[in-house]
Amino acid sequence: MKETARLAHFPISFFAMVMGLAGLCIAWEKAQSVFQLPIRIDMALTPFTALTFILLFGLYSMKLLRYPQQVVKELNHPVKLNFFPAVSISLILLSVTLLQTLPSISYLLWSIGSALHLGFTLYVMNIWIHHDKFEINHINPAWFIPVVGNVLVPVAGTAHGHDEISWFFFSIGIVFWMVLLTIIIYRVLFHNPLPDKLMPTFFILIAPPAVGFISYVKLNGGLDNFAHVLYYSGLFLTLLLASMAPRFTRLQFFLSWWAYSFPLAAITIATLLMYEITGLIGFAVIGWLLLSLLTLVVTFLFYRTLKAVGVNKICVPED
Numbered sequence: 001m002k003e004t005a006r007l008a009h010f011p012i013s014f015f016a017m018v019m020g021l022a023g024l025c026i027a028w029e030k031a032q033s034v035f036q037l038p039i040r041i042d043m044a045l046t047p048f049t050a051l052t053f054i055l056l057f058g059l060y061s062m063k064l065l066r067y068p069q070q071v072v073k074e075l076n077h078p079v080k081l082n083f084f085p086a087v088s089i090s091l092i093l094l095s096v097t098l099l100q101t102l103p104s105i106s107y108l109l110w111s112i113g114s115a116l117h118l119g120f121t122l123y124v125m126n127i128w129i130h131h132d133k134f135e136i137n138h139i140n141p142a143w144f145i146p147v148v149g150n151v152l153v154p155v156a157g158t159a160h161g162h163d164e165i166s167w168f169f170f171s172i173g174i175v176f177w178m179v180l181l182t183i184i185i186y187r188v189l190f191h192n193p194l195p196d197k198l199m200p201t202f203f204i205l206i207a208p209p210a211v212g213f214i215s216y217v218k219l220n221g222g223l224d225n226f227a228h229v230l231y232y233s234g235l236f237l238t239l240l241l242a243s244m245a246p247r248f249t250r251l252q253f254f255l256s257w258w259a260y261s262f263p264l265a266a267i268t269i270a271t272l273l274m275y276e277i278t279g280l281i282g283f284a285v286i287g288w289l290l291l292s293l294l295t296l297v298v299t300f301l302f303y304r305t306l307k308a309v310g311v312n313k314i315c316v317p318e319d
Helices: 002-008 012-034 041-066 068-075 085-097 103-130 141-157 163-190 196-220 225-242 245-249 255-278 281-310
Strands: none
Touching: 002 041, 012 041, 012 085, 012 255, 012 281, 041 068, 041 085, 085 103, 085 141, 103 141, 103 163, 141 163, 141 196, 163 196, 196 225, 196 245, 196 255, 225 245, 225 255, 255 281
């Protein structure tokens, strides 16, 4: 009975874990390629990430079947609603991890993930536009996930030969990134601070320009002025949040800590791509520092998550 009750409170935000693990996998794959490393850490991380997704998807599917009313509550929640597209983003990221080894499966995952993400984007934006309960204090950087997640599609889409579809998704993500960024900056400057539980979502601010840079370079075929703007805005946000490290280290552990992982992976991959294109040693140094930090962060997050599950701090009723 106790385990059944915990299933009812299994959070959709768990899929942020898959995003972080996949980001780590792609970052190591990029580092191995750029620096000609004789190791293949990604070969171990990819199946582990896929198994994690399958496990989480299976558990959430059981929740949907047994406790559909709980799923509906999450779909109507101003914060949790925005984590549903983490499922489709996870599929897109898994497709990126399999680009070189299993291109046919990569294409299948990319197709399903992209179509599902478009559906989530339309659904969430409909809720935003026709809501009757959201207030300015409800908005936080997690709101980027549904719409700005579209910029991920070209990472694998260009490799699979779908440039126009990739431009379509990229355009959605970049335009609405700018819109949402304006609203979120206004919210944090002139309204109540984010609650501690949502503080880690500030790291999500890094992801749109960092992933946007990666996708834009693939679509554009190289660096230009706009690519530089995307990369350096992502790097600045990383430095800004690093300067706030003491605030983050004082926070109690929540599942939202996984918001640290994927954005760090995104700026790591973007930096390694900058080094690959420019050959400037500074980008290599920054890339190694970020990759080391990312590996430590994801390892620590995985440990803390397992520990929290073991002492029943996750999958419990929330305020």
